[in-house]
Amino acid sequence: MKLNYLLLDVFTRERLKGNQLAVVCKADGLLDGEMQAIAREFNLSETVFILKPQAERNTAAVRIFTPEVELPFAGHPTVGAAVVLGLQNKVTAVRIEEKVGLITALFEKADKRSGEARFALPRLPVRIASLDDRAAMALALGIELDELGCGPYQPAVFSAGVDFHLVPVRDAGVLARIAINMGQWSHTFPHGHNSVYVFTETPAEKDNDLAARMFAPGMGLGEDPGTGAAAAALIGLLSEYSDIGTGQADFVLRQGHEMGRPCRITIQLRKDNDVLVHGGIGGHAVIVAEGVLDLGD
Template sequence: MKLPYLLLDVFTRERFKGNPLAVVPKADGLSDAQMQTIAKEFNLSETVFLFKPAAERNTASLRIFTPYQELPFAGHPTIGSAVVLGLQHKLNAVRMEEKIGLVTALVDRLDKSVGEARFALPKLSSRVGEIDDMLGIAQVLGINVEDIGCDLYKPGVFSAGVPFHLVPVRNAEVLARLSVNHALKPKIFTHDRHAVYIFTLTPEEPDNDIAARMFGMGLGEDPGTGAAAAALIGLLAENQPFATGQSDFVLRQGHEMGRPCRITLQLRKENDALVHGAIGGQAIIVGEGTLDLGE
């Protein structure tokens, strides 16, 4: 049994930047065990498998695997899959069935191998927990207690399908010098998968508004984490200075790893409640090949 696959770099239009992704576009017939094995073989932060949709009006069904587990939702596989489907089928909008629900993405085809996609969150971000141990946070991240916090932002646990511990830090210099104690991390960041997203505002940087880094989910550091950016929308919404209105942000991630990512965020509030969240980014196809399953 042989299957084609594509390799992409997501949240960038530059080859060998951004967050790598493997896409298996004809995965019908694969078992759960086979998909997990293939994801482990690629050993990327995520591998996405595309299937025929359950509903005829939809474009594809998606399943997303890290090397260790399946995820109900992830941002960079969603962006990458939308770009692949848009480029292959010449579509400006794609409807993707994910474990978390139906995701509709708008796609701009920039050239034969590059596209840009943006989608509304299928599940709005909400606060699912608190983080009160400031000393513990500082010890895990290798910073001082007074480095925690930025503007009005304070740590919290948010989820738009996958929970993340969100930790604001004082500035980009603090963000750059993090030294994570991975052994201590699960004792302080106790929610599912122990993932922590550290961020700061970047008013001194003309190309973006926010900088972030993500550690966890068995991946070490991840260069570009759409699900974490989606979770961050909930905390951003809580701290916007309006009850009704819209805000747009550009977030950078992965710069400290030499894999710069650019993620766009959008939120809208009505009567002080988050009613819309969206993320977007570009992706480029950098390679293709064939999986030989030996069957």
């Protein structure tokens, strides 16, 4: 069996930056274990498998794997898959079936190898739990207790399909100094795959409003350069503390700078009578390589 694949850099306009993604095309013949093994072989934060959709009116179905687990939803694989499907089908919108639900992504072509995709979240973020043990969080992140917190934001667990522990820190300097303590990790961050999204506001940076780092040892990732599913969860916390009763707010978030893989993620939220009614994620992606998987007879 031979399968074509593409390698993309996502949440960036520039090759060799952003978050890497493998996209395996026409993957309908693969078993679950084979998809997981291929994702482990690529050893990227995520690998996407494009399948025929269950409903004819949809563009494709997608399954998403880290090197260790399958995910029901992830942002940078959705953006990357949408860009690939938009380029291949020469359309401005694609309908993608994911385990979390149906996603409609708007696509804008930049050139024959790149473009931008934006999509509304198929599941709005919900609060799962509060995080109250600040001393344990500071110890797990290798920072001082008084460096936790940013503006009005308080630590909490949110999910828009995947659970994330959202931890605000004082400023970008604190964010850059994080040194994770694995001995404290799973006990301090017990939900889901123990994934943590540490973020801060960046008023001194002209090109973005927020900065973040994501650590997911439970997914076999370590640190991830650009995490749309975490940004989607963050929309829930941003909405809770927003002073918008009815209206829309847009943010630009940077991630991956500390890893040398800078990502730019756009975030949108809309509220009606103080209730979150819409969340959106977007970003650019560029194809950097293509090849063939040779899986034998």
